[in-house]
Amino acid sequence: MSAPLLELQDFSVAYRTQHQPVSAVSGVSLAVNEREIVGLVGESGCGKSTLSLAIMGLLPTATRISGSITFAGRDLSMLNEEETRQLRGDRISMIFQDPMTSLDPTFSIGSQVAEVITAHRRVSAAAAQSRAIDLLREVGIPDPAARYYDPPHRFSGGMRQRVVIAAALANEPALLLADEPTTALDVTIQAQILTLLRDLRGRHETAIMLITHDLGVVAQTCDRVGVMYAGQLVETASVGELFSAPRHPYTQALLAALPTTEHSPGSLRVIDGRVPDLTDPPDGCRFAPRCPHAMPECRAVPPLAADTDGHQVACWLDPLTRAAAGGTGSSGAGDSPPLGAEHE
Amino acid sequence: MATQGGHGTARRQMTGLRGLERRTKVGACILAVLVLVALFAPVIAPHNPEAISGNLVLGAPDAAHPFGSDALGRDVLSRVMFAFRVSLAVAAGSVVLALIIGTAIGLTAGYFGGWVDTLLMRPIEMLLALPALLLAVSLIAIVGPGSLVATLAIAIIYLPIIARVVRGSALVVSAQPYVEAARARGSSHPATMLRHVLPNAAPPALVQASVLMGFALQIEAALSFLGLGAQPPTSSLGLMLSDGRDVLSQAPWVEVFPGLAIAVTVLAFNLFGDGLRGRLDPGRATR
Numbered sequence: 001m002s003a004p005l006l007e008l009q010d011f012s013v014a015y016r017t018q019h020q021p022v023s024a025v026s027g028v029s030l031a032v033n034e035r036e037i038v039g040l041v042g043e044s045g046c047g048k049s050t051l052s053l054a055i056m057g058l059l060p061t062a063t064r065i066s067g068s069i070t071f072a073g074r075d076l077s078m079l080n081e082e083e084t085r086q087l088r089g090d091r092i093s094m095i096f097q098d099p100m101t102s103l104d105p106t107f108s109i110g111s112q113v114a115e116v117i118t119a120h121r122r123v124s125a126a127a128a129q130s131r132a133i134d135l136l137r138e139v140g141i142p143d144p145a146a147r148y149y150d151p152p153h154r155f156s157g158g159m160r161q162r163v164v165i166a167a168a169l170a171n172e173p174a175l176l177l178a179d180e181p182t183t184a185l186d187v188t189i190q191a192q193i194l195t196l197l198r199d200l201r202g203r204h205e206t207a208i209m210l211i212t213h214d215l216g217v218v219a220q221t222c223d224r225v226g227v228m229y230a231g232q233l234v235e236t237a238s239v240g241e242l243f244s245a246p247r248h249p250y251t252q253a254l255l256a257a258l259p260t261t262e263h264s265p266g267s268l269r270v271i272d273g274r275v276p277d278l279t280d281p282p283d284g285c286r287f288a289p290r291c292p293h294a295m296p297e298c299r300a301v302p303p304l305a306a307d308t309d310g311h312q313v314a315c316w317l318d319p320l321t322r323a324a325a326g327g328t329g330s331s332g333a334g335d336s337p338p339l340g341a342e343h344e
Numbered sequence: 345m346a347t348q349g350g351h352g353t354a355r356r357q358m359t360g361l362r363g364l365e366r367r368t369k370v371g372a373c374i375l376a377v378l379v380l381v382a383l384f385a386p387v388i389a390p391h392n393p394e395a396i397s398g399n400l401v402l403g404a405p406d407a408a409h410p411f412g413s414d415a416l417g418r419d420v421l422s423r424v425m426f427a428f429r430v431s432l433a434v435a436a437g438s439v440v441l442a443l444i445i446g447t448a449i450g451l452t453a454g455y456f457g458g459w460v461d462t463l464l465m466r467p468i469e470m471l472l473a474l475p476a477l478l479l480a481v482s483l484i485a486i487v488g489p490g491s492l493v494a495t496l497a498i499a500i501i502y503l504p505i506i507a508r509v510v511r512g513s514a515l516v517v518s519a520q521p522y523v524e525a526a527r528a529r530g531s532s533h534p535a536t537m538l539r540h541v542l543p544n545a546a547p548p549a550l551v552q553a554s555v556l557m558g559f560a561l562q563i564e565a566a567l568s569f570l571g572l573g574a575q576p577p578t579s580s581l582g583l584m585l586s587d588g589r590d591v592l593s594q595a596p597w598v599e600v601f602p603g604l605a606i607a608v609t610v611l612a613f614n615l616f617g618d619g620l621r622g623r624l625d626p627g628r629a630t631r
Contacts, residue, residue, distance in 0.1 A: 056528055061458070082532075089530030102525040107542040114531040154398070167529055 368619020446506025454514025
């Protein structure tokens with residue numbers, strides 16, 4: 001197997017605040033292969049967006065970063081400001097959550113697409129414009145040559161998101177980060193945009209990292225999915241595996257909380273407890289305080305371990321994790337067999 | 345819903361006088377006339393403003409001299425026209441200067457924030473703490489009086505005001521998702537600042553500038569009145585007020601007409617500035 005397009009290794013981000021640093025992302029290792037759509041799910045504040053901003057090199061300066069991000073064989077932390085800028089919008093693009101505010105209200109939509117081209121390529125204004133019109137047509141803007149000059153407020157949310165996607169694809173990026181691209185849109189438009197993203201992946205061979213809190217979006221769109229909780233990546237698996245055989249207690253609880261037709265109305269299942277305060281996160285597994293299977297080992301960070309199919313999980317309940325840790329790092333692991341805890 | 349409108353054509357939003365409020369139009373019209381008068385004073389002035397005439401000393405307004413004549417028999421209307429030219433040039437020059445430098449400082453401070461903001465804005469705020477006229481008078485005391493120095497002095501008074509207004513809106517605009525989106529599309533810091541932050545942060549400063557124009561005219565008049573601005577034989581409205589004061593009881597027209605000119609101009613700038621506020625706000629522009 002060839003090297004992944006994007007690889008994060010033991011990557012952590014802490015925001016400096018006036019009081020204590022906020023540990024937004026902690027020890028995440030994740031790979032995105034070429035032409036792959038990887039979903040990243042987790043609830044608000046679990047570090048999904050921080051991760052995408054870190055890949056773009058757009059984190060505020062008051063952050064502490066450790067670990068590495070490798071993109072197409074280059075360590076991103078080694079690049080200077082200008083090299084990072086050249087990467088942005090060219091090799092790596094990003095789509096933001098709210099299409100109503102991610103376009104500049106003072107410029108025509110076409111010029112904003114063309115700007116991405118001229119920021120990276122030495123082309124004439126006319127060439128950039130005709131390329132921008134082609135892109136707008138490709139993402140499904142009707143009559144793109146005429147609408148090129150329209151300002152963003154003449155477009156609906158779904159149409160604006162198409163413009164944002166056109167701008168993101170302008171330079172045929174190898175990787176597209178989509179941070180909740182459909183959250184601000186209604187369900188029919190959401191389906192259209194997701195279909196568009198899948199189509200574009202097929203045509204441009206762009207890998208997509210789709211950040212969302214919507215498991216439905218993941219099921220519909222992604223090849224593989226990573227689950228984050230409170231800054232830690234707890235499980236990654238192919239979409240089929242994750243939905244059929246989730247291994248991490250958080251993933252299991254998350255899937256169990258999905259409303260189904262079998263439940264009677266008004267009986268939504270929830271996960272007890274609250275997301276930990278990230279200025280003072282629990283040691284080890286951050287899900288432990290809410291986990292029904294919590295045990296003493298959970299105070300050590302469980303390593304992410306993969307089975308032969310690439311299903312990775314970070315939980316002391318899982319034999320793979322225990323094998324990866326090699327019996328070290330957990331005090332008193334021999335006293336009570338953790339797998340037994342599951343059956344209590 | 346929002347996709348109606350530009351049906352097949354590339355219609356941009358309407359600019360120009362249509363769609364403005366009435367008071368804005370009135371202000372704009374007065375300003376247009378005043379600017380024309382200032383520009384074409386040498387052509388349209390009925391008399392030579394410098395021509396002294398012994399038999400016209402303190403002559404009352406009549407058909408030949410609608411604004412009367414002053415203590416040296418000079419035509420007040422012609423003098424007001426020429427003086428207005430100087431006053432307007434000083435006011436416009438100072439505001440433009442303050443706008444350019446103040447915007448550059450405020451934009452940089454608001455966009456980068458943090459220590460850049462502190463480094464740039466603290467000195468600006470110190471400048472703001474000094475009384476305006478004292479600042480101007482001190483500068484003139486050092487450099488010497490004259491219209492150019494007055495322009496510079498007024499620019500320094502206004503620079504912190506503009507800088508603070510621009511910084512404030514640049515702070516807000518820089519936090520907008522479209523600015524981050526521009527960065528994510530590979531736009532460099534200078535390009536993002538100039539292309540995306542400046543156009544969205546400038547309107548409040550432009551409104552402020554148009555209101556400040558009126559006040560600049562007043563400060564220029566005050567400085568000239570005190571003998572610190574325009575120096576004779578160059579005339580300015582303030583200088584004329586000073587001349588007229590001596591003959592106020594015998595020939596009030598020497599005082600009244602330059603005073604009226606100042607009042608009308610300030611009013612026009614304020615009317616125009618107020619109306620501009622609603623017009624230049626991109627969020628409210630065409631909805």
